[in-house]
Amino acid sequence: MQPGYDPHAFTPFAVTVDLAVFTVRSGVLHTLLIRRGQEPYAGDWALPGGFVLPRESAETAARRELAEETGLAPDLVAALHLEQLRTYSEPDRDPRMRVVSVAFTALVPDLPEPHGGGDAADARWLPAGEPGPPVPLAFDHERILADARERVGAKLEYTCLATAFCPPEFTLGELRQVYETVWGAELDPANFRRKVLATPGFVEAVPGAARLTGGRGKPAALYRPGPAGTLAPPLLRPRPEGTAR
């Protein structure tokens, strides 16, 4: 404790939000990134986000920034499932000043191309490859993105969130591809089907003899997300090895 230390003084911080929004496009996990229009890191790619305004909660700010910077449809942004990831507060993470950032994760189905707005000179879906995205990111956003990817992978194990990556009606093959893409592992189609259908409330069949084809092969039945939120028992990803089971 320094001399003259006042236990009730407080440092003013800027508070921002950052969003790691994921989608699956043709078998590859993509993240929504923007190109920064302002310093610092002007011209670099970054997660969408920005300052929290005086009367906003972090989540409200996250939705506002997402809509402003990417031009995604407002009703879609309002309905989005946002989950708080964690808060990043290292003292030097922003060169301008003391900034703490509350990071969020969201999962969306394959959407139309976004377009830049607000502080964003551009907005685009870029692959969120295993080592990282194909471009360096501003601030500590690569770290945030890596944390978010890990969280999403873990959540697929014990929640029904995978359906958030799918359109309103989807085949079990599409759902399986979500798991395979996020986990980077192949799953046995028959076993996957058995597991999903055996979990009450995970998906429900679209009643009509509705079926559809993604190309060739036997047409698949269509399903909708069911009311269940959690998967008990979980659908564990194949462990690399060495780890128990």
Next chain:
Amino acid sequence: MQPGYDPHAFTPFAVTVDLAVFTVRSGVLHTLLIRRGQEPYAGDWALPGGFVLPRESAETAARRELAEETGLAPDLVAALHLEQLRTYSEPDRDPRMRVVSVAFTALVPDLPEPHGGGDAADARWLPAGEPGPPVPLAFDHERILADARERVGAKLEYTCLATAFCPPEFTLGELRQVYETVWGAELDPANFRRKVLATPGFVEAVPGAARLTGGRGKPAALYRPGPAGTLAPPLLRPRPEGTAR
């Protein structure tokens, strides 16, 4: 967007940390609470915590505040496993000003009684009963505490964290009581033992014919925490019912 809106303005926020520190005392989950010495809520009970200083990360601040306000041994506080819970940022959660708070969770073995210090007029372990603690808490700390309790219960399922509630050497009965206390459910001693011992790296037997008694009954073998961090497959808590499995 308002007229005159400046997208680069930012509101100054105060950033605080709050800690939900849990322990198990004689079969009851307890939380470390302090009695506030300052307004607002002076005299009320609250989670330990306080303002983040200019050059601190949230986690550093959490450790400092915990040591200051509760007098827990510094080396213990330094070694503590702190996990970020989430950040609370509702605009009116603090009547003084705009404050966002980063909440942390920690698990400790049964420790000596703490003593107030810093802003805390008093510090004490109080039961964190199911509906909530026996006293009303300041700010939104009851909400934070409830979130933390839920998180701890969930983490016991798929991590080896339960040993953090135990002294350096413990019996499987003590470890089982941790689960029973946090989950509020009874577990079969034999099945629990089988599961724990079958998970490589969860616990390791203390080699010497060391054994100990908590009172009556056959003496139990002693174990130490093992190197494993996660439990795969998980040790699922008994589901209330209705839920699958």
Next chain:
DNA sequence: CCCTTTATAGTCAGAGTGACTATTAAGGGA
């Protein structure tokens, strides 16, 4: 010297899962 209590061992049946094989229903070419 019994009785109660807790630890520990062992059994059994059923659920859940990984690895496979077989069948069905399209689409694409030759």
Next chain:
DNA sequence: TCCCTTAATAGTCACTCTGACTATAAAGGG
């Protein structure tokens, strides 16, 4: 038009894990 390839779907089998129990061992308290 007739194979071939592809993907969905059905069904098997062995093995693991778990919940429910029974049995035995080793204290401490009357």
